[in-house]
Amino acid sequence: MSKGSILITNIQRMCFHDGPGIRTTVFLKGCNLHCPWCANPENISVLPQNYERNGKRGTYGREYSDSELLEEILKDRNFFGEEGGVTFSGGEPLLQIERLRSVLTTLHQRGISIAMETALQIPYQAWKDQADDIDHYLIDLKILKKDICNMIIGGDADCYRANVRFLHEKGKDMIFRIPLNHEYTLKEDNLCLIEEFLEEYKDVPVEIFATHMLGNEKYKSLGLEEPVWEKVTDTVLDQIKERFEKRGIRAKIARI
Amino acid sequence: MIAGLRNTSEDFMENGLMRPYTEVFSLICRKIRISDSENKRFFYFIDTDYVMDTTRGYRYENLTPAYDKVLNNGLMELKYSDPSSEFCRGYNTVCDELGGLAQRIADTIRQRDRSDVRVSWFEALIEKPAEHFCEAIQRMLFINQMFWQTDHRLVGLGAWDTFLWPYYEKDMKTGILSRCEALKVLEDLFRVLHENYRYKSNVLMGDTGQIFVLGRSDENGGYVCNELTYLFIEAMKNVHQPDPKCLLRINKNTPDDLIGLSLDSIATGIGAPLFANDDVILPCLTGFGIPIEDAVEYTTSACWEPLIGGKSSSNNNRTPLNYMRALDNLFKREKLDRITDFNALVDTYLVYLSRNLRAVKTVLRNHVFQNDILLSVFTYGCFESEKDVSQGGALYGELGITSVAMGNLLDALFNIKKFVFEEHRFSLYDIKKMIMSDFAGNEDVLDELREEKGHYGTDDEEVISLTQRIMDHVSAELAEYKKMCGQRIKTGLSGAAYMDSARGFSASFDGRKKGEPFTVHISNEDNDSFTEVVNYAAGLHYENNQFNGNVIDLMMSPDQIISNREKMVQFIKGSIRAGFFEMQMNVVSSKTLIEARKDPEKFPNLIVRVWGFSAYFKDLPEEYQEVLIRRALENERKAS
Ligand code: SF4
Numbered sequence: 001m002s003k004g005s006i007l008i009t010n011i012q013r014m015c016f017h018d019g020p021g022i023r024t025t026v027f028l029k030g031c032n033l034h035c036p037w038c039a040n041p042e043n044i045s046v047l048p049q050n051y052e053r054n055g056k057r058g059t060y061g062r063e064y065s066d067s068e069l070l071e072e073i074l075k076d077r078n079f080f081g082e083e084g085g086v087t088f089s090g091g092e093p094l095l096q097i098e099r100l101r102s103v104l105t106t107l108h109q110r111g112i113s114i115a116m117e118t119a120l121q122i123p124y125q126a127w128k129d130q131a132d133d134i135d136h137y138l139i140d141l142k143i144l145k146k147d148i149c150n151m152i153i154g155g156d157a158d159c160y161r162a163n164v165r166f167l168h169e170k171g172k173d174m175i176f177r178i179p180l181n182h183e184y185t186l187k188e189d190n191l192c193l194i195e196e197f198l199e200e201y202k203d204v205p206v207e208i209f210a211t212h213m214l215g216n217e218k219y220k221s222l223g224l225e226e227p228v229w230e231k232v233t234d235t236v237l238d239q240i241k242e243r244f245e246k247r248g249i250r251a252k253i254a255r256i
Numbered sequence: 257m258i259a260g261l262r263n264t265s266e267d268f269m270e271n272g273l274m275r276p277y278t279e280v281f282s283l284i285c286r287k288i289r290i291s292d293s294e295n296k297r298f299f300y301f302i303d304t305d306y307v308m309d310t311t312r313g314y315r316y317e318n319l320t321p322a323y324d325k326v327l328n329n330g331l332m333e334l335k336y337s338d339p340s341s342e343f344c345r346g347y348n349t350v351c352d353e354l355g356g357l358a359q360r361i362a363d364t365i366r367q368r369d370r371s372d373v374r375v376s377w378f379e380a381l382i383e384k385p386a387e388h389f390c391e392a393i394q395r396m397l398f399i400n401q402m403f404w405q406t407d408h409r410l411v412g413l414g415a416w417d418t419f420l421w422p423y424y425e426k427d428m429k430t431g432i433l434s435r436c437e438a439l440k441v442l443e444d445l446f447r448v449l450h451e452n453y454r455y456k457s458n459v460l461m462g463d464t465g466q467i468f469v470l471g472r473s474d475e476n477g478g479y480v481c482n483e484l485t486y487l488f489i490e491a492m493k494n495v496h497q498p499d500p501k502c503l504l505r506i507n508k509n510t511p512d513d514l515i516g517l518s519l520d521s522i523a524t525g526i527g528a529p530l531f532a533n534d535d536v537i538l539p540c541l542t543g544f545g546i547p548i549e550d551a552v553e554y555t556t557s558a559c560w561e562p563l564i565g566g567k568s569s570s571n572n573n574r575t576p577l578n579y580m581r582a583l584d585n586l587f588k589r590e591k592l593d594r595i596t597d598f599n600a601l602v603d604t605y606l607v608y609l610s611r612n613l614r615a616v617k618t619v620l621r622n623h624v625f626q627n628d629i630l631l632s633v634f635t636y637g638c639f640e641s642e643k644d645v646s647q648g649g650a651l652y653g654e655l656g657i658t659s660v661a662m663g664n665l666l667d668a669l670f671n672i673k674k675f676v677f678e679e680h681r682f683s684l685y686d687i688k689k690m691i692m693s694d695f696a697g698n699e700d701v702l703d704e705l706r707e708e709k710g711h712y713g714t715d716d717e718e719v720i721s722l723t724q725r726i727m728d729h730v731s732a733e734l735a736e737y738k739k740m741c742g743q744r745i746k747t748g749l750s751g752a753a754y755m756d757s758a759r760g761f762s763a764s765f766d767g768r769k770k771g772e773p774f775t776v777h778i779s780n781e782d783n784d785s786f787t788e789v790v791n792y793a794a795g796l797h798y799e800n801n802q803f804n805g806n807v808i809d810l811m812m813s814p815d816q817i818i819s820n821r822e823k824m825v826q827f828i829k830g831s832i833r834a835g836f837f838e839m840q841m842n843v844v845s846s847k848t849l850i851e852a853r854k855d856p857e858k859f860p861n862l863i864v865r866v867w868g869f870s871a872y873f874k875d876l877p878e879e880y881q882e883v884l885i886r887r888a889l890e891n892e893r894k895a896s
Contacts, residue, residue, distance in 0.1 A: 079830030
């Protein structure tokens, strides 16, 4: 891959749910985790992938040069206003932070707000140089038990905790997002760990949402088995919100 | 009664000939049946059995009279003190007859109830300026009803928030009026104007042209609005009728809460207010030679075409230009093997377009307008010049054409570019065959074309520049018209004829079968985001004579607005910064529409937007219902 080529599966404009204001969300391909409930399975592999959907073939992933990506993002600059901007999502956007370096710097210099939607399980030493260019961190909060985290999603809970601390100490704007499913994240011991963890970061807002199956068509298109989830009802979401609030954790339900 | 039906009287004829204007006008004022409105706050009526016959020539319509003339003056004060010409004498007769009718109305009300405050309103109207808020509204309603009575159609309302402001302020100060009471008054105003809904409807039910144009810029780009600007929108939202509607003029200094209130109103489904972006429109008007002090007073012709309210007799909707016609003719008449690349195709298209425009210009040249003294009384410039509007008395008067099918044209051109000149899959002859045969035997190609993403309304540089090239060509050709007729002619990308012009029209290579409707205004249901179509519209320039209505038409579900209200405010503000011209939102869910088509009884009040107006869904012909359902479905795919 030539320098400066950024692997992207999709660029979605006028997004209302990926950070403050109106945003353009860039979905970067490649993830270091493999959450069983992932809604973007096409963003896990770090290589382009062919797919077939309703008889149509195509490829997930296309390389953008810096200028192409900038041009696409800047198309909606008039709509960003003071709050909006660009959100890098994925996949794990931090995986491509090196390749994004010049794009991030340019956007930052032009005063365009940058958000990262990240699982935050890549050691901060690898991305700390860019950390200040990024204005908002939308951080997944999934499984905190060390062995389970590693076993189920291939993650590193210690690294995660260290990264969160790093950003918090820097005073960065953060929000935690917790995908809830009965099979993993809603397990009682995990919930307790999450509560304890959140108590350390009471100033950080929390968003909870039910794991959904909106990505299932994509599993099919890749020839993968579609995951099936026990439904997380609104009542459960309400209960969790209440439970968090009792401990002084500000939680909002995001209904998808 | 079907939409638009009116009856004239034998009285207006003498020996088989139409009596002169003033005689007919006098008969009307003396003989129309006087009846109170259903809503008793204001006295308002139209005697549909005694309507002026306007078949003597072309009739003025789509205009906004100068209602404000009767606020600072009584009717008698409008007259010439020394009428020297026939025009001046006719002008005075019209004022006198209006005064006579006002007296008849006052007498009628008095007979029913001596203490009715409206008696004094009508009596004062004859000789004195207005004093109070409700009285001022009653005066403007009286003038408005007379325009309908004399068979004007699509009678605009204009800047009533500006006109009424001094009276509102004064009554508030003296404690005669409260904000809450004023809201009730305005709700009644909307109800009264809606009462003759069928009579006022033009081609389709709901197409009445009754539009309040609210808010405005000052000469330095500041934003001017007042409490009434808000109250008009609130009243419209509360009354929840398809008509009358409001257009809100906005600029980059418009307060967020006014945009927010507008969105709340739009989200109820009434689809109004419409938005017009002063930051783009005003430079077009001044560039056209209209001084800024008049330009800031612009209203619109029924829906979209800007004109200077009360000062203009512009005929902005004379005829539609069908952009697809020239491409269709090209395929039918041109030696196709001469066209060897895309550029040559576009060049040849423009040659055919010029021929079409010649036909349009000939149609326009043959339009002779009848004299219209009532309109002359209520149009600035006529009194001063002592000339009827039909003689060019108004301060401003141009012609305008609308357009259809720019979207179909662009999509067809880009499809041809790809299939013929890039992929070499077909020759132009193959395409001709497909168009002529309505894709018979080529259904697979038709499907493929329908799958193609629309180009029109995307912010791709190539699409924008091709659109501009075609627009500029039309603009230059129309500029020539002035030499022929002395009148300037304007054009724009909005038009109501997307259904009518498409009826029986051959298939086209954008994936449209014969007779299927053309695209609506500036729209693109294939877009992944609304910002794309806004950027497209903002990327075009509308100077010279190209500002005759250029509206983006967005289809949204109510939920998209309600659950994202603050972000939608940001979207509108972003659209202003980007530089859109005009915008309307059709807010409806496909589910509701489909149910309403099945079971109209269940949704008697479901309102939708059609071209520039709102209407009850149940009143629409089936083909319009179909288009709305299709567009709603496509939009919801975008939101999911
Ligand atoms: S971190 Fe996100 S993208 Fe990566 S596997 Fe998990 S859910 Fe999918």
